Amino acid sequence: MSGLEAFHLLRPWALLVLPLLALLWWAIRPKRHAEETPLAGLAPHLAEALTLGGADRRRLYPIDGVVAVLALLTLAVAGPSWTRLPDPFQAETAPLVVALKVTPSMSEADIAPSRLERATFKIRDLVARRAGAETALIAYAGTAHRVVPLTTDPGILSSFLDGLSPKIMPVDGDAPGAALARAQAEMDRAESPGAILMILDDLPPDAVAQINAAQHGPLVLYVAAPPEVALPQLDGIANAQLVRMTPGEADLDQIERHLTSAYRAALVADDTQVWEDRGWWLAWPAALLLLVWFRRGWTMPWAALAALALSLQLAPSQARAEGVADLFWTPDQQGQRAYAEADFARAADLFEDSMWRALSLFRAGQYEAAAEAYAALDGAEAAFGEGMARLRNRQYRPGMRAFARALELRPDYPDAARNLAVAQAIVAFVERTQAQSDTGEERGIGADEVVMDNESGLGEQTEIMPTEDGLGLESAEQWMRSVDTNVGDFLATRFKLEAAAGEGVE
Known part of the structure; x- marks a missing residue:
């Protein structure tokens, strides 16, 4: 419709x-x-x-x-x-926030091995299907807590899923309203429209009115309960899609269709995107x-x-594709077909249009070639594309200059301004790290990044001392690897602190 x-x-x-x-x-x-x-x-x-x-x-x-x-x-x-055509520099799959119910009822074994474990298996399979798309994870019982923010790394999400169990939740109960509010707050941070997936086995009757009154985006209710369990209260949720968990992948197919539909509907409402012919x-x-x-x-x-x-x-002056396709389609039309089929390397070989060829190289992961192709073009969009390719190729200073050039050509270019700030922060971080350590290898800072981008000649030999919070200059993932306790204990401690501070409460 x-x-x-x-x-x-x-x-x-x-x-x-x-x-x-x-x-x-x-x-x-x-x-x-x-x-x-x-x-x-x-x-x-x-x-x-x-x-x-x-x-x-x-x-x-x-x-x-x-x-x-x-x-x-x-x-x-x-x-x-x-x-509308999606933004080529963003994942073509909608961001997803998963709100997982973690209560004793989810430990029931009527769905082998248990409702909660089956739900975690399904989340992993869904994330694997959505490669390159952002996914966040919320856990809730009597309170709701963010487990993982929006990330494209399935490894981080999988490691935290292993630590979820009812015993780590600080408050008993069932607060889907708080989970929905927390999920919507996470979705508001996404750069593109997405959806919320709530995985639950039941819903308190008094929560129906709260969810209907809440302001939220597209919502999918994923029921982790046997088919014979009747849940009439779920039918009272307005503007939500209901999906039952199945032994095969039919449920995941249905979820993906709902996510795709929500993403396309959001694109239609986005006036900044180009209409697709x-x-x-x-x-x-x-x-x-x-x-x-x-x-x-x-x-x-x-x-x-x-x-x-x-x-x-x-007829094209130079037909580069082979076969009878040359008789019916121009190279650009053939390149468009290859691009639509996600065969980006072949699309780059077929396109005669310089901008589409550069974009295909970028999507194919050939960032150096894409940056050179964009650098040969004029316009703010070409400069922005060059900056994105430079950043992906870890050429932060050239990327910073490309974004600055895009802003010179179009001062009202918010994406270029945002990415320029990111590139400047990365360069500042690298130079600050180089000033404290000659290579940074002991702390996991790649030497290639320092040599490539440190143009100011910084680099005195000093020892990196950890800060009072124990993080030092390490990333969150590196710090997590150094934690002696397991993920479950870490989450339990963090959830207790958040609950004591009144976070995650309806």
């Missing part, structure tokens, strides 16, 4: 050709004449046999097929569209109608010559 509401034409002026096609059809199509009076003195069957054209009662003529093909091509040129879909029925021309009596020489002339006019 959202697609129908968003349907429009990118180039509606092309529809002006349709009246001309109708006039052409009316002028060329044979007209039916009134039947003449049978010849006097002849039997009716003899008169019919002796009259030329008397038996020609066919309803379709070659001009009908020609005009139908031209009409379809005209509609394709008009550019029907009902979806879907006119190429009409080329297929037009091609099928052209097959009728191979039938005897349906060939129109003038139409065939016009189609041949049009194909020669639109």
Whole structure:
């Protein structure tokens, strides 16, 4: 329904050709004449046999097929569209916040090995399917707590899932309202629209009104309970999709469909994204109608010559793809097909359009080549693309200069300003680290990054001393690896501190 509401034409002026096609059809199509009076003195069957054209009662003529093909091509040129192109520098899958219920009821073994363990297995499988997309994890019982913020690293999420159990939750109970509020707060930090997945086995009746009154994005309720367990209160949740846990992957397929639908609906509402031209879909029925021309009596020489002339006019000067595809699609069209199929390396070889070729190189992970391709182009978008490729290739200072150039060309470019600040922070951190250690290898700071970006010549030999909070200059992940206690004990301690401070409470 959202697609129908968003349907429009990118180039509606092309529809002006349709009246001309109708006039052409009316002028060329044979007209039916009134039947003449049978010849006097002849039997009716003899008169019919002796009259030329008397038996020609066919309803379709070659001009009908020609005009139908031209009409379809005209509609394709008009550019029907009902979806937007996603930001190529963001994951094409919606961010997801998973709110997992961690209560004693989730330890029931009616779903082997238990409801909670099966839910953790399903989360891992879902994250593996959504490679490159951001996922966050919230655990809740009587209070709700953030376990992992939005991250694209499935390893971090998996390690914390192993530490979840009802005994680490500081407050007994069931507070889905607090979990939903916490999940929505996490979703508000995402750069692109996403959805919330609540995994639960039951819902308190008094929580239905709270959830319906709460302001939240797309919500999917994932029920970790056997099919025979009736949960009528879940039907009272408005604007939420209900998915039952299954032994196979049908439930994950259903969840992915809901997430994709929510992401596309959010893109339609995003005025900053470009509309996607879907006119190429009409080329297929037009091609099928052209097959009728191979039938005897349906060939129109003038139409065939016009189609041949049009194909020669639109033929690419340099066809780099092999096979019969060159006869029907330009290299850019073939590159677009390869890009849509996520074959980015092949798309980069096919594209003649410089911007699309640079983008394909970026998506293929060829960051050095992508940066060079973007550097050869003009415009703020090209400078921004070069900056993104430089950052991915750990060339922070060149990336910083590229973002600064993008802001010079377009001062009102918030993405470039944000990424410029990130690049400046990375360079400052690297130089500060280099000033305290010659290589930084003892603390896990890669030597390649220091040599590449430290242009100020900093680097005196000193020992890095940890700060009072025990973190020092280590990252959160490195610090977690050095913690002697297991993940469950760490989470239990952190949840208790948050509960004592009043966090995660409805």
